[in-house]
Amino acid sequence: xxxxxxxxxxxxxxxxxxxxxxxxxxxxxxxxxxxxxxxxxxxxxxxxxxxxxxxxxxxxxxxxxxxxxxxxxxxxxxxxxxxxxxxxxxxxxxxxxxxxxxxxxxxxxxxxxxxxxxxxxxxxxxxxxxxxxxxxxxxxxxxxxxxxxxxxxxxxxxxxxxxxxxxxxxxxxxxxxxxxxxxxxxxxxxxxxxxxxxxxxxxxxxxxxxxxxxxxxxxxxxxxxxxxxxxxxxxxxxxxxxxxxxxxxxxxxxxxxxxxxxxxxxxxxxxxxxxxxxxxxxxxxxxxxxxxxxxxxxxxxxxxxxxxxxxxxxxxxxxxxx
Numbered sequence: 001x002x003x004x005x006x007x008x009x010x011x012x013x014x015x016x017x018x019x020x021x022x023x024x025x026x027x028x029x030x031x032x033x034x035x036x037x038x039x040x041x042x043x044x045x046x047x048x049x050x051x052x053x054x055x056x057x058x059x060x061x062x063x064x065x066x067x068x069x070x071x072x073x074x075x076x077x078x079x080x081x082x083x084x085x086x087x088x089x090x091x092x093x094x095x096x097x098x099x100x101x102x103x104x105x106x107x108x109x110x111x112x113x114x115x116x117x118x119x120x121x122x123x124x125x126x127x128x129x130x131x132x133x134x135x136x137x138x139x140x141x142x143x144x145x146x147x148x149x150x151x152x153x154x155x156x157x158x159x160x161x162x163x164x165x166x167x168x169x170x171x172x173x174x175x176x177x178x179x180x181x182x183x184x185x186x187x188x189x190x191x192x193x194x195x196x197x198x199x200x201x202x203x204x205x206x207x208x209x210x211x212x213x214x215x216x217x218x219x220x221x222x223x224x225x226x227x228x229x230x231x232x233x234x235x236x237x238x239x240x241x242x243x244x245x246x247x248x249x250x251x252x253x254x255x256x257x258x259x260x261x262x263x264x265x266x267x268x269x270x271x272x273x274x275x276x277x278x279x280x281x282x283x284x285x286x287x288x289x290x291x292x293x294x295x296x297x298x299x300x301x302x303x304x305x306x307x308x309x310x311x312x313x314x315x316x317x318x319x320x321x322x
Contacts, residue, residue, distance in 0.1 A: 043068035044100040047140070052109070052132035053125070059117075062109040062129055063089050064140055065100035071141030074148070074320065076104035077133055079126055081153025081295060083194070083216070084114045084224040094300050099150065102313050105142035107133045111158075114223035119197075119238045120174060122224075126158040127165065127174040131181045146186035146320055149255075150312075152295050154220070156193030156259070160240035160274075163188050167250040172237060185255040186320040189312050192261050192295050195241035195270040197225045206269040213266050241270055244277040254283035256319035260308045262292035284319060 045066045053060040067073055076099040080092040088110040089096070096108035111125035130149070137144035151159040165175035166183050196202070200221045204214055221228040225238045236243050257278050261271035271287050278285035288311060290296060290304040297308040 044097060052129045058088075059110050059112045060125060060128070061089075062107050062132075063096070065096045065104075065106040065108060066140060067100050067103050067105065069103075071105070072138070072143035073103060073105040073141055074146070075133060075137045075142040075144040076100075076106045076148040076150060077130055078106060078108045079149070079151030079155035079158045080108075080110070081151065081155040081192070082113070083220040084119075084122055084154045084157075085220075086113065092298075094298060095150070095152070098300075098309050099148070102316075104148065105137060105140060107137075118223065119225045119235065120172065122154070122158060123161050123172075123237060124174040126162055127178050130162055130183060131177050134181045134183050145184065147183055148187045148189065148316055148320065149185050150189035150191070152191040152297070153194055154224075156190030156271075157195050157197075157238075157240060159188050159190045160193065160195060160244070161237045163255060164237065164240055164243060164247075167252045167254050168247065169251050170237070172234075175237065182252075184252070186322075187316050188255050188257045189316075190257065190259050190271075190274070191297060191308075192265055192267070193241075193259065193270050193274070194220055194267050195274065196239040197221050197228050197235075198231050198239050198242065200228075203267055203269060207266070209266045217266065241274060241277060244281065245273070247281065250281055254278060254281055256315070256322070257283060257285040258312055258315040259285075259287040260297060260312065261287060261289055262294060262296035262304075263289050264292065265294045265296070267294065 047064040047066065049061045050064060051061050078092060078096045078099060080087050080089060089108040092108060096106045099106040109126065109129040112121040134144050149159045149162060162178060163185060164170065165178035166185055169179050170176065200218045203209055203217055225235055257274065259271045259274050261268050275285040275287050290308050292304045297305045299305045
């Protein structure tokens with residue numbers, strides 16, 4: 001698909017995308033400061049800019065959303081989306097706040113983004129953050145024995161990759177650090193996920209997608225894994241859904257999974273494939289479809305988003321201590 005448009009057209013498309021995304025990022029950050037839904041207005045205390053890797057630059061920091069009341073609180077980690085290219089923890093305040101308001105000590109992380117930092121940089125950072133949470137949650141009043149891992153879009157991909165690293169003994173160095181920590185996730189919430197980096201053309205086969213949107217989908221694969229069209233075994237964890245669909249029995253039990261998605265999401269197919277892949281391996285897994293587009297549940301004022309969050313919290317309650 002990307003070969004069918006000229007380099008100049010591609011450049012204009014990407015420049016326009018960055019302009020639009022930049023405006024959206026600004027809006028999301030401002031909403032985090034002024035919205036009545038901001039976590040601080042609901043008895044949640046936020047500790048910002050905590051380094052989870054040595055050196056602790058902006059991409060290697062997290063924010064901690066601490067609910068009111070005495071701990072220890074159950075622990076959740078939120079991993080933002082953005083096509084592996086955009087956004088950070090400050091744009092995804094609502095997601096972290098929703099979990100904290102439900103009583104979870106929530107760690108909202110940033111990570112290095114493509115194209116400056118292609119795979120496996122984001123996976124390495126997400127792994128480091130989750131290991132840090134396991135080792136440090138207690139000092140912030142958290143019980144990390146059965147964490148919840150959540151994320152949307154690219155963040156859902158990273159959640160699923162971390163899940164594999166926690167349940168299968170893998171060769172990737174970053175996956176080995178997760179395996180050694182044995183985080184034992186209880187529930188994962190990979191929403192609206194882009195879960196297979198290879199074969200971006202599959203989405204056009206699943207449904208009719210406008211050309212500009214198909215170009216954006218290809219762009220995600222292009223920047224995250226430069227040789228996505230000819231993947232090697234070393235890159236298997238960039239497409240965690242494909243890996244699960246062919247994997248043998250896990251070395252440790254897989255967590256329960258609820259994957260929500262919008263009915264108009266152009267990459268909906270990945271979410272709908274996920275439950276079967278996990279059920280085949282003995283996990284409790286389901287997907288739910290709601291009115292809306294990609295990352296619909298970020299629009300907290302809409303009924304579909306509110307229902308999706310309510311359903312996710314009920315699912316956590318049912319399965320976290322099972």
